[in-house]
Amino acid sequence: MSSNTETKTSASINIDGKQLDCPxxxxxxxxxxxxxxxxxxxxGIITLDNGFVNTGSCxxxxxxxxxxxxxxxxxxxxxxxxxxxxxxxxxxxLLINGKLANKTELDAFSQGLTKHSLLHEDMIHLFSGFxxxxxxxxxxxxxxxxxxxxxPESHDTPSDEQVDLDIIRILSKLRTIxxxxxxxxxxxxxxxxxxxxxYCSNFLNxxxxxPTEPYExxxxxxxxxxxxxxxxxxxxxxxxxxxVRTVQSSGASMYAAVSAGISALWGPLxxxxxxxxxxxxxxxxxxxxxxKTFLGKVKDKKTNIRLMGFGHRVYKNFDPRAxxxxxxxxxxxxxxxxxxxxxxxxxGLEEEAxxxxxxxxxxxxxxxxxxxxxxxxALNIPVDMFTVMFALGRxxxxxxxxxxxxxxxxxxxxxPRQIYTGANEQNYTTIDQR
Numbered sequence: 001m002s003s004n005t006e007t008k009t010s011a012s013i014n015i016d017g018k019q020l021d022c023p024x025x026x027x028x029x030x031x032x033x034x035x036x037x038x039x040x041x042x043x044g045i046i047t048l049d050n051g052f053v054n055t056g057s058c059x060x061x062x063x064x065x066x067x068x069x070x071x072x073x074x075x076x077x078x079x080x081x082x083x084x085x086x087x088x089x090x091x092x093x094l095l096i097n098g099k100l101a102n103k104t105e106l107d108a109f110s111q112g113l114t115k116h117s118l119l120h121e122d123m124i125h126l127f128s129g130f131x132x133x134x135x136x137x138x139x140x141x142x143x144x145x146x147x148x149x150x151x152p153e154s155h156d157t158p159s160d161e162q163v164d165l166d167i168i169r170i171l172s173k174l175r176t177i178x179x180x181x182x183x184x185x186x187x188x189x190x191x192x193x194x195x196x197x198x199y200c201s202n203f204l205n206x207x208x209x210x211p212t213e214p215y216e217x218x219x220x221x222x223x224x225x226x227x228x229x230x231x232x233x234x235x236x237x238x239x240x241x242x243x244v245r246t247v248q249s250s251g252a253s254m255y256a257a258v259s260a261g262i263s264a265l266w267g268p269l270x271x272x273x274x275x276x277x278x279x280x281x282x283x284x285x286x287x288x289x290x291x292k293t294f295l296g297k298v299k300d301k302k303t304n305i306r307l308m309g310f311g312h313r314v315y316k317n318f319d320p321r322a323x324x325x326x327x328x329x330x331x332x333x334x335x336x337x338x339x340x341x342x343x344x345x346x347x348g349l350e351e352e353a354x355x356x357x358x359x360x361x362x363x364x365x366x367x368x369x370x371x372x373x374x375x376x377x378a379l380n381i382p383v384d385m386f387t388v389m390f391a392l393g394r395x396x397x398x399x400x401x402x403x404x405x406x407x408x409x410x411x412x413x414x415x416p417r418q419i420y421t422g423a424n425e426q427n428y429t430t431i432d433q434r
Contacts, residue, residue, distance in 0.1 A: 015043045029064050046417045057242060057414070062095060062400050063234045067314040072321065074234060075099070083324045088229040089113065089199045092396035095234055096167060096403060110199070112168040117176055117193035117202065120150050127184045136388045137271075139181040141262040144174060148255035155253050163406070166254045167399050174258075174395060175199070178388050179206035185382075200225045203392075207381075220335055221379065224328050228372055231321040232390050234397030235314075240264040240271070244398045246414040248405050261398045262391050271387040271394075274373035277309035278383050281342045281349075291349040299358050309370030310353060311363065318365045325371035329378075338378045346374050 011034045013020045020042050023035045033056045040046050049055045064073045072079040075094050082091055093101045093109050101109060126146060130139055147169070148154060154166050176193055183190050183206075191206045201217050204225065209215035235241070243264040247257040265271035284294045298307045312319050333343065350366055353359045376386050 013039070013043070015045055018043055025059070027059070029066070040417070046419075048419055052242075052416075057237060058245065058405065058408075060237070060401070060404060061098065062397070062404060063236045065236050065314055067312075068316050070315055070317045070320045072235075079231065079320055080324060083227045083230050083321075086230065087199075088226045088233070088393075088396075091230045091233055092171060092399075095396045095400040109168075113172040113199055114193075114195050114202075116169050116172040117195075119173060119176055119180070123147075123150075124180075124190070127180055130181075130184070132185065134181075134185075135266075136178065136181045136185065136385050137262060137266040137391070140174065140177055140388055140391060141259050141266070143177045143181075144170070144255055144262060145259040147173065148253050151255070154255060156251075158253075163254070163403065167403070170254065170258055170399065171395055175203045175392055176206065178385075178392055179203060181388075182207055182382070182385055198222070200229070218335070220331065224332055224375060224379075227324060227328055228375065228389065229393035231324060231368060232372075232393030234394070234400065238270065239267070240394065241397060241401050245401055245405050248402045249412065249414040254399070254402055257402050258395065258398050261394070265391055265394065266387060271390045273309065273367075273369035274376070274390070275383050275386045277346075277370050277373035278342065278377060278386070280306075280308040281345050284345060284349075285341060291345055291352055295349070295352055295356065295359075307353070307359070307364065309373065310359065310366055312367045315367070316363055318363075319367040321368040322366050322371055325368060325375065326366070329371045329374055332375050332378050336378055340377065343374060343378060346370075 010021045010023055013022060013036075020039060022039070025033045025035050027033075036047060047055070062075065064076070065071065074082060074091065075098055077094065077100075082094075086094075089110055090101060090106060093106060123143065123146065126143065127139070130142075151166065151169065153162060158166065180190050189211055191209045191211075193202055194205055197205055197217070200222050204217055204222065205215055237245075240261040244257045244261040247260045248254075268276060284291065289297075294305075295307070297303045297305045350370070353364065353366070359365075372389075373386060376389060377383075381389065
C-alpha cells in the first residue's frame with residue numbers, strides 16, 4: 001500500500017494487479033483514516049482486524065480522546081473544566097444535544113428528569129421476582145429492557161418528540177431502578193424519588209435514606225458523585241457504546257440498545273475494572289502481604305500478578321480523569337474520616353507505585369478505576385454496585401451515540417465480515433454410519 005503524502009487525499013491498495021484508490025478522511029483534530037468501504041466490492045478482499053482496534057466504525061462529533069497527550073473532551077469542552085464547573089445533568093444535555101444549555105433549556109431538561117423519576121407501580125413486583133443473589137447489573141439490564149413494554153410507542157420509528165421523551169425517561173428512571181435494586185438486596189424498604197432534590201441528591205437519598213430517620217445530604221458528597229458520573233459519561237467507541245450503536249443500527253428501540261449496553265459494560269474487562277481494584281486489595285489483605293511486598297510480586301514476571309487500576313489501554317500517560325479524582329478522593333476520605341484497612345492499603349500502594357521507576361517508566365499510573373473504587377468504598381457503596389454506578393454515568397454517552405446515529409441518516413445495519421477457518425465441505429452421514 002502506498003499513500004499520497006503530498007495531497008493527503010487518498011491511499012492506493014494494490015492487490016493481484018488491481019489498484020484501489022481509497023479516500024483519506026481527516027477529522028477536525030487531525031485524526032486520519034483510510035476509507036475502505038469499496039474494498040470488497042472492487043477487489044473481493046476484506047480487512048481482518050481482531051477487536052477492531054484499527055477500525056473506525058463511524059464518524060462522531062461527541063467525544064475526542066488523545067491518549068498520548070492525556071486529552072478527553074466532550075463536544076470540545078475539556079473534561080477538567082466540566083468536572084470542576086458543571087453538573088452531571090448539564091453534561092448530559094451537552095452530550096445529547098451538542099451544546100451547553102442556556103438557563104431556560106437546562107431548567108426544562110431538569111424538570112423533565114424530575115417529572116419522570118417514578119417507575120410504573122407494576123414494576124415494583126418485578127424486583128421481587130429476582131433472587132436475593134441477583135447481580136445489580138443483571139437487574140438494571142433486565143429492568144431497562146422491561147421499560148419498553150410500558151412505552152410501546154417507542155418502538156419502530158418514533159418521532160423526534162418521542163425520542164426526546166425516551167431520553168428523559170431513561171436518564172431519570174435508571175437511577176431509580178439502581179437505587180431500588182440496592183434496597184431490595186439489603187432488605188430495606190424502597191425510598192421513592194423526592195421532587196425537591198437535584199438529580200444526584202435524589203439518587204443518594206433513594207440509596208441511603210430510611211423511613212425511620214432523616215438522611216442528611218452532604219453537598220461535598222453530591223459534588224463528588226456529580227464528578228464521578230461526569231467522568232464516566234462518555235469515552236468514544238468503547239465496547240458498550242459500540243454495542244449500543246450496533247443494536248440501534250438494527251432499528252431496535254432505545255430501551256433495547258441501552259439494555260444491551262449495560263450488559264456489555266458488565267464484563268470484567270470493561271466496566272468491572274474498579275471492582276477488580278477492590279478485589280485486588282482484598283486479596284492483598286487476605287494474603288497477609290503489605291503493599292511493598294505485593295508490588296515486588298507484580299514486578300516478578302514469574303508470578304503473573306497484575307496491578308489493577310494502573311495504566312490504561314487508551315491513555316499512554318496519566319488518565320486525565322484520574323487526576324481529577326485523585327483530589328476528590330482526598331476530599332472524601334478527609335471529610336468522612338473513614339478508617340478502613342483496605343483504603344489505607346490503597347493509598348500506600350498508590351504512593352509506593354508513583355515513586356517506583358518500574359511503574360513510572362512504563363506509564364503505569366493510577367487510572368480512573370483506581371480512584372473511583374476507593375471513593376465508592378468510602379461512601380459505603382457495595383462492590384457489586386460499582387459497575388452500576390459506572391452505567392449510570394455512561395447513560396448520556398450511550399443516548400448521545402444512539403441519537404447521533406439515528407439522526408445521521410445512515411441506515412446501514414452493522415454487519416462485520418469474517419474469515420472462515422472451519423472444515424471444508426463434508427458429506428452428511430446418518431447416525432447408524434457414524
